[in-house]
Amino acid sequence: MNKFFVLGAMFALIGCASMSMTPSAQSGGMPKDGELAFPSDYTAFPTFLKGIQKPNAVRDLFINKTGAEAHKGKPFANGSVLVMEIYKAKKNPAGEFTKDSHGHLTKDGLAKVYVMQKGKGWGANAPKGLQNGDWIYSAFKPNGDRLDVEYAKCRTCHLPLGDAQDYVQRYDEYFDTREHSH
Template identity: 50%
Template sequence: MRTPTINSKALTLCAVFASLAFTTQAQAGAAKDGSMAMPADYKQWDAFLSGIEKKSGHIRDIYINSIGAKAQKGQPFADGTVSVMEIYKASGSAGSMTKGELQKVFVMYKNAGNGKYAPAGLQNGDWAYSAFDGKGNKLDVNYDGCRSCHLPLTTSDYIFHYNKYFANR
């Protein structure tokens, strides 16, 4: 009787599929603030809004993934929605600011159960947050600030510029 041999290519494919299944399962679960990675391809996503000038001397560009881009005005964003906001240092005066260096990148991820990890009184529906510096390194921040700022936005699924986004589509 011959002992079966395992083809190295088949073994490699099995390992790849197991890894993909684990990754998909991990992404499907609830996320805690600070646990999400920065999406590598977000610059190819739809622009939610660009060139948002702030009096603090910053310009913000916001991107949304294909799941979020399917949202309809008046409806919440679907589970799986990811929004990425870039914050650039800016120079110039209001209305004519110029982008400088990318300083921070913030990620919002919506999925059922994300809100269960939020501190009492700071739940933003099922959104979780992550923060990165301009080079993509994860930042250790207190996400209560993000949550408290977004907290009043209950009628827009906790998203700033919701009405402006749908008005510009």
């Protein structure tokens, strides 16, 4: 067997493999939960809301340009990306949360990055009964590595917002804040 034959056989194999993958690659164009690409430039996105206070965390939310073109009372367009940064809150050496002069928790390290993104027909990839319109969810470490989480939980908690708020928790607050900042 000469090396050209081996190479030829390898290309034939690769060719077959990629051809047989075409049907799933097409549905693969529609990601499932956990399969979204990490939006590595999200810190340059417009702000959605900043400094959200949780009992043990601070959260900053971003929305991409497509999403930021939305209007209250309407759903976000396909191609919208929402990002939530979850920061640990600072503690003193005694392990108690410390607050700034406004009584707010302050950020310590960035712990996780949660993403939801919407595309045409993507809801078909969601588990039955847990469709949140066409939104798909993914959770990442700050460096973009994927986190292993139960995506049904994301869906269950965002589901009650319904079509009226497009499954976005801070829907009303976002549009109200945006209006008042003009």
